[in-house]
Amino acid sequence: MKRNLLKYTLLISILSVIFTSCDDFLNADELNDRITIEEVFKSENDALRFLADVYRFMRPETGWSNQSPWTGISDELDITYQDYGTARINTGSMLPGNPEYDYWSWYYNGIRNATYFMQHVDEIEYWIDDAETINDRRERYRAEARALRAFYYFCIFRQYGPAIILYDNIIPSDAPKDQITIPRSSVSETVAFIESELDAVIASQRLPQGRANQRPKDFGRITEATCLAVKSRLLLYAASDFYNRDVNPMTEFTNFQNKDGKLLFDYTSADRAERWQKAADAAKDLIDLQIFSLYKETGGNANINAYNSYRNLFQEEWNNEIIFARRSGGFNEMDQACSPRMIGTNAWNGWAPTQHIVDAYFTKNGLLIDKDPAYNETGFSNAANDDFGYLKNTYNMYVDREPRFYASITFNNSKWIADNNKNTIQFYMGGNSGYHEKTNARNFSRTGYLCKKFVSPKSNVASGSYVNRNYIHFRLGEIYLNYAEALNELGFNENKTEILYYINQIRERAGIPLYGDGAGEIPVTAGEMRALIRAERRVELAFESHRYFDCKRWIIAHETDGGDFWGMDVYAGEDGFHKRAIFEKRSFQTKNYLWPIRTSETYKNSLLVQNPGWSAL
Numbered sequence: 162m163k164r165n166l167l168k169y170t171l172l173i174s175i176l177s178v179i180f181t182s183c184d185d186f187l188n189a190d191e192l193n194d195r196i197t198i199e200e201v202f203k204s205e206n207d208a209l210r211f212l213a214d215v216y217r218f219m220r221p222e223t224g225w226s227n228q229s230p231w232t233g234i235s236d237e238l239d240i241t242y243q244d245y246g247t248a249r250i251n252t253g254s255m256l257p258g259n260p261e262y263d264y265w266s267w268y269y270n271g272i273r274n275a276t277y278f279m280q281h282v283d284e285i286e287y288w289i290d291d292a293e294t295i296n297d298r299r300e301r302y303r304a305e306a307r308a309l310r311a312f313y314y315f316c317i318f319r320q321y322g323p324a325i326i327l328y329d330n331i332i333p334s335d336a337p338k339d340q341i342t343i344p345r346s347s348v349s350e351t352v353a354f355i356e357s358e359l360d361a362v363i364a365s366q367r368l369p370q371g372r373a374n375q376r377p378k379d380f381g382r383i384t385e386a387t388c389l390a391v392k393s394r395l396l397l398y399a400a401s402d403f404y405n406r407d408v409n410p411m412t413e414f415t416n417f418q419n420k421d422g423k424l425l426f427d428y429t430s431a432d433r434a435e436r437w438q439k440a441a442d443a444a445k446d447l448i449d450l451q452i453f454s455l456y457k458e459t460g461g462n463a464n465i466n467a468y469n470s471y472r473n474l475f476q477e478e479w480n481n482e483i484i485f486a487r488r489s490g491g492f493n494e495m496d497q498a499c500s501p502r503m504i505g506t507n508a509w510n511g512w513a514p515t516q517h518i519v520d521a522y523f524t525k526n527g528l529l530i531d532k533d534p535a536y537n538e539t540g541f542s543n544a545a546n547d548d549f550g551y552l553k554n555t556y557n558m559y560v561d562r563e564p565r566f567y568a569s570i571t572f573n574n575s576k577w578i579a580d581n582n583k584n585t586i587q588f589y590m591g592g593n594s595g596y597h598e599k600t601n602a603r604n605f606s607r608t609g610y611l612c613k614k615f616v617s618p619k620s621n622v623a624s625g626s627y628v629n630r631n632y633i634h635f636r637l638g639e640i641y642l643n644y645a646e647a648l649n650e651l652g653f654n655e656n657k658t659e660i661l662y663y664i665n666q667i668r669e670r671a672g673i674p675l676y677g678d679g680a681g682e683i684p685v686t687a688g689e690m691r692a693l694i695r696a697e698r699r700v701e702l703a704f705e706s707h708r709y710f711d712c713k714r715w716i717i718a719h720e721t722d723g724g725d726f727w728g729m730d731v732y733a734g735e736d737g738f739h740k741r742a743i744f745e746k747r748s749f750q751t752k753n754y755l756w757p758i759r760t761s762e763t764y765k766n767s768l769l770v771q772n773p774g775w776s777a778l
Contacts, residue, residue: 202281204285205288205289205298206289208302218267218268218270218274219634220267226245228262231709231710233251233512234722235712236515236708237514237517237703237704238612239606239608239745241603241605241606241607249261255757257771260759265317265756266759266762268314269313269317271310271313272327273327275306301367304362305383307362308359308391309383311362314351314354315355315391322425322772323425326346327343343769347425348404352395356396359388359391359395363389368385368388371385383485387484390639393443393444394643396439398710399436400647401714402715406429409716410716411716413774414426418770438647441647441648444640447484448637453481454482455637455638455670456481456482465670468564471670474636475614483633483635484635486633489632490632492627492628492632497509500616501571503586503593504579504623506623507625508622510594510604511605513728514704515727515728516728517726517727518570518703519558521696521699523562527674527675536561551574551576552585555575556739559575569703571586571611572586572588573586573587573738579621581623588731589609592735595731608728608731608744609729638667639705641663642694642702645664646698650691664676664694718749719750719751719753725746727742727744758771758775
């Protein structure tokens with residue numbers, strides 16, 4: 162017992178060196194206690210603790226204030242608290258000397274530790290009794306680490322662009338300068354490396370295909386399907402216009418190069434069709450596994466209950482749509498920040514959807530609001546709707562919208578969803594969850610909305626009791642949309658049947674009319690389809706950390722993420738609340754298409770070029 166206690170104490174000590182003392186991947190403390198590390202890798206139990214910690218670098222994206230800015234700096238959401246990093250980004254105050262949400266080093270530490278595990282897993286001597294052979298387990302663990310490493314490279318790519326590829330090298334802290342002076346790889350090289358790593362893991366057949374092939378205690382570990390999902394998202398991004406130097410109008414990026422003159426944005430229109438085909442193939446490979454399905458619930462008439470299907474997709478753990486999820490999603494802050502203040506002082510009342518996303522949801526007729534003549538933005542409804550949680554005298558803007566709107570957006574005169582509180586919410590000045598000048602200058606929605614998409618009705622925010630649940634990293638709905646987009650870019654007329662089938666799978670579950678030429682369907686043309694796919698993606702994947710990166714790869718972020726941002730007039734009383742009002746003017750410059758690398762990193766590695774627009778600051 163004493164020996165085990167000593168061993169675990171040493172393990173914790175070494176892990177603290179490996180995982181917390183590293184300021185960056187080129188200046189990591191050396192793993193110099195070889196005897197202790199060797200001791201760690203002798204035991205399968207201890208090696209698995211090491212591997213579990215490699216998973217730690219896969220961030221849940223639920224902490225919109227402090228940990229994951231992507232929703233709060235997109236056109237989806239306002240984080241009302243102006244002392245958080247999202248506010249500094251939205252007002253153009255971020256500097257490369259101390260960038261907000263600086264994850265360059267974070268992900269390279271994850272890459273380093275994954276590589277270290279891969280290189281030492283062969284040293285395990287003491288194995289736990291298991292049905293698998295020792296070699297199968299060893300290679301499965303190695304494949305997991307390799308897949309995690311590929312995912313972390315993807316995370317660097319989506320935030321920073323071209324990466325430094327380290328392959329299987331672990332650079333010690335006392336390495337000579339020529340080993341730590343490494344240039345960035347090009348976009349094509351970065352994507353090709355990540356793709357090849359994922360392909361190698363898939364080809365090894367060392368991972369289970371999906372959760373059906375896992376033990377319940379292993380849910381949350383990488384599978385073959387996870388690798389395919391990462392590959393689908395990676396290749397969708399790589400095929401998009403931002404990375405195509407022939408299409409991207411921003412010369413800052415098309416002329417971006419290493420110090421030796423090597424162009425870093427090196428995709429051209431010559432390989433455009435090939436890249437979109439690879440993106441389509443990657444999505445279809447995952448679909449063709451046929452081990453996932455869209456989550457659906459039925460009503461009393463056996464038809465799909467669209468509201469419950471969409472809402473409970475994010476509440477029912479390990480449902481059949483989930484490809485990969487984190488066991489503990491860290492939703493406490495979300496439950497607090499997205500709950501109206503009327504339910505108690507623990508409700509922060511401050512993560513607020515913008516008018517932009519409210520306007521993006523379809524009407525019940527399956528049309529965008531500017532295309533539906535029945536849409537009405539004046540006056541109030543004479544009818545209530547218990548299914549969707551609104552009362553008589555609700556503003557017509559919120560009436561007769563699609564079920565996903567009601568599952569995602571808390572609006573004025575709607576009922577709260579908590580099991581222990583179904584009271585009506587008032588966002589106007591002086592209302593039970595509105596602005597009060599003297600009592601809540603901080604905790605209020607600046608837009609007149611709250612996001613309820615992920616909030617658990619079983620959490621009791623008033624008492625501080627929260628329901629722990631999955632954070633979904635990848636789900637089938639995204640893959641359907643990835644596939645439809647890639648096919649459409651290859652040609653709508655050539656792929657019309659397939660495109661409409663997968664878009665309509667999403668719309669059927671959402672409870673709105675389908676696209677097509679049949680009775681009751683909405684006809685579409687080749688010229689409309691790109692915008693409609695993007696609109697469907699915007700709604701279906703709202704608040705899931707997609708919108709920010711989608712707008713970047715479509716080269717529309719300068720239009721969507723800057724300028725005037727709108728909500729309702731929260732500083733008016735009940736009579737004046739329902740009118741559009743600007744709550745913030747955001748700054749988005751060309752340089753914001755890629756994140757700044759911390760300046761100190763470029764000092765340590767003289768070949769590391771800063772992202773365009775950030776060097777002079």
